[in-house]
Structures are given as C-alpha cells and as structure tokens.
Amino acid sequence: MAGQSKIPQATAKRLPLYYRFLNNLHIQGKTRVSSKELSDAVKVDSATIRRDFSYFGALGKKGYGYNVEYLLGFFRKTLDQDETTTVALIGVGNLGTAFLHYNFTKNNNTKIAMAFDADESKVGEEIGGVKVYHIDQLEEKLTDVQAAILTVPGSVAQPITERIVNSGITGILNFTPARITVPDHVRVHHIDLAVELQSLVYFMKHYPSENS
Ligand code: ATP
Structure with missing residues (x-):
C-alpha cells in the first residue's frame, strides 16, 4: 500500500x-x-x-x-482502491466455493480472477464467474496475480505456499489451520474460523459486557 x-x-x-x-x-x-x-x-x-x-x-x-x-x-x-488487486483462490472446497460466490468487488477493488484445485471433477468449472484450473497449471497461470486465498487442507498448505511465492505472490490470506512459513517480503494474514469462534465463545463467557 x-x-x-x-x-x-x-x-x-x-x-x-x-x-x-x-x-x-x-x-x-x-x-x-x-x-x-x-x-x-x-x-x-x-x-x-x-x-x-x-x-x-x-x-x-x-x-x-x-x-x-x-x-x-x-x-x-x-488502500490502492484505484488499482485492482488480482487474487487467486487455491482450494475450491466448501469454503473456497463460498468465497467464489461472494462478490468482493462490492466494497473494494479486489477481485478473484482464477481458482485452482487438484480435483479433476472441479477443473474446468466456472463458479461465481471464476474459472477453476488444475493445480498443475499454477505456475503457468499465476503471471499477473498479487495475492492468494488459501482454502486447501492444512496438510498441503506449505508446499502450495512455496509454489505461489515462487510465482511472485506477495500476500496470502490463509484460511487453513496450518501456520505457513514465508520469506520476509510476503505478508500472511491467518484466519482460522474455528479459533475465531472459540475465542468469541470464550469472550462471551468471561467478558460479557465489553466490546472487542
Ligand atoms: P469438499 O467438500 O469439496 O471436499 P472441503 O472444504 O470439505 O471441501 P478440504 O479437504 O478442506 O475439503 O479441501 C478443500 C479443497 O482443496 C478441495 O476442493 C480439495 O479438492 C482441494 N485440494 C486438496 N488438496 C489440494 C492440492 N494439493 N492442491 C489444490 N487443491 C487441493
């Protein structure tokens, strides 16, 4: 920014x-x-x-x-709103599919331009207007993409991270439970929905009247 x-x-x-x-x-x-x-x-x-x-x-x-x-x-x-940041989504499972249907451009200029999955039955599909490519095509397709949303199983998060970082991605929104290791120039925001929910319940119980 x-x-x-x-x-x-x-x-x-x-x-x-x-x-x-x-x-x-x-x-x-x-x-x-x-x-x-x-x-x-x-x-x-x-x-x-x-x-x-x-x-x-x-x-x-x-x-x-x-x-x-x-x-x-x-x-x-x-926030670089005048410039659109192109985002790739990796892992078109339940969560990934929901993100593809969600219209991120409503409020700002980020756009999911492409998606990847290892499952042949998902490859070639278009979900929420976004084409799904095979994960083998990652390096070939990620030529002008700045950020990635990771919604793959935690077990494959690190090897996929290495591939996308080598392709020039500098920002990762990590929805997998795995903590990923990246070089210093790459920014990772980690969102574990299960942890967030657990934390909410904890604060509801222990700090019922306070905000945030
Ligand atoms: P589903 O119901 O489609 O299995 P899920 O969210 O419950 O979705 P996960 O096991 O979390 O399933 O996998 C998320 C997605 O990541 C799936 O679509 C799966 O095919 C995909 N996936 C798994 N391994 C890889 C990989 N190595 N590269 C790319 N995508 C992968």
Whole structure:
C-alpha cells in the first residue's frame, strides 16, 4: 500500500472499515460526518478514531466533523482502491466455493480472477464467474496475480505456499489451520474460523459486557 509507512499497523487494519462506511455515506450524498456517528457505526471508540484520523492529516472541526470527500480520497490512495488487486483462490472446497460466490468487488477493488484445485471433477468449472484450473497449471497461470486465498487442507498448505511465492505472490490470506512459513517480503494474514469462534465463545463467557 502506497504512502502507508508512517501509519501504525493497528490503524492500517481499521482503514477498510472506515473506507466502507464513508463510501456508503458518500453514496447517500452526505458531505460530513462526526466522530460520534463514525464511532457508533464502526464500533471503534471516538478517541481512537480521532487519533487514527490525525495520521491521515484529517483534523475534525468541532461542530463540523470530518469532510467525507477528503477522507475518501485519502483512503482510496492509501488502500490502492484505484488499482485492482488480482487474487487467486487455491482450494475450491466448501469454503473456497463460498468465497467464489461472494462478490468482493462490492466494497473494494479486489477481485478473484482464477481458482485452482487438484480435483479433476472441479477443473474446468466456472463458479461465481471464476474459472477453476488444475493445480498443475499454477505456475503457468499465476503471471499477473498479487495475492492468494488459501482454502486447501492444512496438510498441503506449505508446499502450495512455496509454489505461489515462487510465482511472485506477495500476500496470502490463509484460511487453513496450518501456520505457513514465508520469506520476509510476503505478508500472511491467518484466519482460522474455528479459533475465531472459540475465542468469541470464550469472550462471551468471561467478558460479557465489553466490546472487542
Ligand atoms: P469438499 O467438500 O469439496 O471436499 P472441503 O472444504 O470439505 O471441501 P478440504 O479437504 O478442506 O475439503 O479441501 C478443500 C479443497 O482443496 C478441495 O476442493 C480439495 O479438492 C482441494 N485440494 C486438496 N488438496 C489440494 C492440492 N494439493 N492442491 C489444490 N487443491 C487441493
């Protein structure tokens, strides 16, 4: 992401959330928003929002709030919304199939352009408008792809990771339970849905009245 080096990681993670809400306001024709309104909508406390926004050079005015257009312009640049990031999905099982049907371009400019699987019965199919190729064709097809979503079984996650990294992919959204090892220039975000659910239940039991 361009121009993002000075923004703390925790702030950077909230950018897509802010972006989505502000974009909706913009579509509704709203030109300004208060930190209280934002806070209620994105469930981030207003002190954090004010601190986050100060990194973007957006200083809210008392009684006026923030300029929606200015913030959107900043977010678009920072999140590279003007440029589409091409994504490949590896593993067209239950979860992978759901992602192919999910329209990621609704809110931002990421697009799943192709999918891969080892199962011959899935190869050649088109799911949610995305063509499924055989995993043997990975190197041949991954020529202009920046990121990958991994929805294969954990047992094959590492060897597949090595192949996609060698093909030039620099970002991986890992939905497998396996922890994968990558070179320093590759960014991995790990989302284990079973762990997330377990963690939710734990917090429901032990911290019932607190948010996040
Ligand atoms: P399904 O019901 O289709 O088996 P699942 O999500 O329960 O889906 P998993 O065993 O998690 O099944 O596998 C996810 C997908 O990854 C499957 O479509 C499977 O064919 C595919 N897959 C398994 N091994 C590989 C591999 N080495 N390369 C590419 N895809 C693979």
